[in-house]
Amino acid sequence: MRFLATLWRRLRVALGRRRFEHDLDDELRFHLEMQARQLEARGVPRADAWAQARRTFGSTARYKDEVRDARGLTGADDVLRDFRLGARSLARTPLFTALALLTFALGIGANTAVFSVVNAILLRPLPFPEADRLVRVYEAMKSTPEQGWSVSRPNLEDWRAQSRSFEQLAAYQSAGAVLGGDDAAERLSAALVTPNLFATLGVRPQLGRGFTDDEAQPGHGEVAVLGDGLWRRRFGADPSIVGRTIRLDGGSYRVIGVAPAELRFPIGSPRPADVFVPLTVPTAVPPSARGQHSLSVIGRLAPGAIAADANTELRAIAARLEQAYPDFQANRTTFVQPLRESVAGRVRPALLVLLGAVGLVLLISCANVANLLVARAVARRKDVAVRLALGATRGQLVRQYLAESALIALGGALLGATAAHWGVRVLAAMSDRALPMLGPIALDLRVLAFLLAVTVLCAIVFGVAPALQVRGGHVRGAMAGAGRSTASGQQQRVRSALVVGQIALSLVLLVGAGLLMRGFLLLQRNETGVQAERVLTAHLEVPGSLVGPGLPGQTMLPLLERIRAVPGVREAGLTSLLPMDAAGTNGNYWVDRRPWPPQGSEPLAEMRVVTPGYFAALGIPVLAGRSFTVADDSLQPLRVVINQALAKHAFPGEDPVGRHVLFGTAQQSTAFEIVGVVGDVRQYGLDQPAQEEMYFSGADARQRWGLVSPTLVVKGDLPESALIPAVRAAVQEVAPEIPLYDIRSMQAVIDRSVAARRLNLWLLAIFAGVAVVLTASGLYGVIAYLVEQRTREIGIRMALGAERARVMRLVLGRGMALAGAGVVLGIAGALALSRVLASLVYGVSTRDPLVFGTVPVLVAIIALAACLVPAWRGSRVDPIVVLRAE
């Protein structure tokens, strides 16, 4: 307490410094005045009285100093002076200062940014109470039990009835919906959810209430819970919204609540649901419902239960269901996965690699700062010795160097924090869709604080070292030595080791970036199967009121006709799902004229519904037969177009045109006549191979399910962006109630399919680049210093007849020896670590000889370049000047 009070008094004095000095002057002058008066009163003449008073008093300056000392001001003055000196000394060596600051900024900035992202996605608990009890529950095939598929309603009901591991099992389905109202129709993303979804997640609506079980009954489901985003965007966060009615897909829904602001659902989705409506329990459940897998299931484990046990229990139930319903459940089992794993598992390897990479950058940064400071320390030995000899105390020296290091560290910390701030923003922007969105990615202040502490400590330790290193007894030696700059062997060794380490780490990063780059280049050469130039794509959302048998003939085909009439449009078509996208629909099929295989072992094919014009718009070649026309409508037999992969697999050496594909079972199946074969298209992205696929006719009203949320594909003679207004206007004209959203070029869709890979590549490349720059500067520093130290030796050698080339070789040899050691270590490290990259590298071995061959050469060239300038400078040494200087 007393200490604090004293500190407070001192602080007040120190902060009110000017006033304090003024008061002190006043106080002393008052004393002199009184003394003079007293003397005057005793009869001393006025002028003499003043002089005498002053003489008796003595040196005011000295007493003022003592007063300041008593007030603890001397220390404060010294500290200020130390900082001023430090700043001046840093300003005298701008290159050192700039390098140190830059290194700090890069190290702290990059690490904080990447760690903030990793924390947001992998570490921070999901924003739900007891989130570790939340799991996703899937159906799975016995052959691939760790790959989850959607769940059918009857299976969910059986799980609920028979399992004990779950407190809740909730299901949802994502869908599009059209919001009608005073403004233009808006496409919403909707979530159809079981009433217990909110309870399962452990959240409560911020306004109103959630759904009751009654509201899941048919005819009672016209109620909606708004998402926070929609509530703010369209309803101005009006709290009286509860109880009002909104138009959704042509129907009226009563708003009963508003979901909590922090709920982004489905979890990890880039586009969270705008509105929740109840998932209605069907009145009549046909047996075939067990085969309709459309639900996503989230469970909350019972207290104490773990995911693995729940999985075991569900698999036992699944085995019983397989016995009971062999037609639908053959070869099927279940898969229970922790919710976080299901959301972030996909990106975990990439994030961990980035974290490792950025960690290496931090190591290189610290080595660089250490290297710079050690270099400075060596240069300081003489300075330290002289000062000690002149009577400076070690404490004073430490304080001064401390001030200097603190200045660098503070400046670097400031820059680093700024860099981190922007780094997080850039990362968050770059990672759009490449990373699951679990919430806002924000600067992680704890990480920033930790890194600041580490780097500041590093700067201070290496900064103060020189003052401590010169021991009292060594002052003379240091002074004598410093005059001739003999190398301190130990420090030179430390610096060399640091540089070798830096080179090795940079090489590891470069190899990683090289592998990713090579994979990405291979990827870019992949045939997509489509011609994406000047193709515009746009999603459409058809309101429920328009979905009927007339959808193709009365709405969609006329709409396409109108779009084809737009000047600059060459062809237009619709598809149920764009290729090169993450989503897909598939099913089992069989072909005619062959015995039906055992249940559950039929081949699998992708399925799309496409209108006439689709193949032409995307430039997908028709290899045999024909594509669809408007005549392939509901009056005709069921027809299908297959892709080459399916043709090769199902009809090897035969002509598939005119043959049939079958759906159903051996006893009862539906046949589709094959009218054509088209080229393969990569359905799931540039990095995924093309699957077998079949296309159904969009002109056929029986396939209208595929046109409810279709994507429009428009091939133009003009650049994509030039087509947008006219296409928009055409849709508005023919079907004003259909909103258009997510408009992008086909090329953008393709690029998006490899966005995550591109992000990884970019980040790793940036980190590797930073590492190389830092390392090159470190190597340059070491060699430049070496030359400076050996100037005398070089001068003597040259005086004795050594040629300039020989001197250059000497210096370069030293530099390249360091580089060689670093490269060898680096290759070993990269080989050891290459396995980590396996999941991120596309199409090349993680020990790709091309990468492992070129990167070390590249590093050697960079190292050579870094050594050339100092080596050249060394060879220019004038022996006469050097020898005279001695």
Added chain:
Amino acid sequence: MAPVTRDFLQGTLDLLILRTLAQGPLHGWGVSQRIQQLSRDALQIQQGSLYPALHRLEDQGLIRAEWGTSENNRRAKYYSLTHDGERQLAADLSSWRRFADAVQLVLQLA
């Protein structure tokens, strides 16, 4: 008697200042005059050591300072005892007396 100079034990000077201020607030000049008067001119405080001592005591929180107006209408800094100062004075007085008594005893016996 020789005037007591700067070598005067610091602790003793502090004690004298605290004792002087115990009778009421005084400015620096007043403190020096009072000590001189009370000691019948035997103790002449070197002004130079007076002010560092005053500031040291203020820094320690034993006395506090306030600007006031002097008897000749001049701005002057008045010092007074704080609670801590009063406590310190009491403690110092008793230990000083014990010390003086002991010295006295030794001198008598010698």
